[in-house]
Amino acid sequence: MRGMAQVETHYFGTMAYREDSVFDFPDGLPAFVHEKRFIPIESPQHSPLLFLQSMTRPSLCFLALPIQVVAPEYRLGICREDLVALDLAADRQPELATEVAVLVLLSVHDGLSATANLMAPIVVNLKTRRALQAIRQDSVYSHQHPVPRFMEQAC
């Protein structure tokens, strides 16, 4: 396919992707500081679940959900430093869906119950695709927020 590059993945085989779909994490993610580029993989049968695939480590693929799905009333609390790093206005919180996409990473525990890290969501500037994991400095939201009926949703 013209204009499409390919990436190796452990779970999905070789995948074609568009360069402009890549999320660019200049500082990586905590515990994965060398992984700076991820592609979001969506598939209709898993919706709204999203796979965040590392482009440099085929075996590293996160499960994520849009924050609105996990916590519809969620209030963003991105610190000034992170807003600046994302090239966003530093004096206000950005608007969901128009300016930024906000995703939460999921951990599936034994028994397939899942939790989402609402304390540190992934924030993507939709214009530049620049992204980072924005760790809140307040303690309003849990780093292990339960996501009930996760597998039913996923399947």
Place this chain on the structure above:
Amino acid sequence: MLVLRRRAGESVLIGDDIEIEILAISSQGAKIGIRAPRETVILRKELKLTQQQNEAAGQTLAKKDFERALEKLRA
């Protein structure tokens, strides 16, 4: 947990070589200074929690039962 009341400018010592000084206190929070040996790892707790959560999240797809579920999804 040991709870101490300290004013700005006052310090506590932990062991022989770690000093934590309260530099300033405002409605925004407390500003603290830490003196510790270079090899001591000092992290905001949220960052440590996020590192741990990310490590768990990074292994989530590799879990056996989840891989089975994924196979079901692919089929």
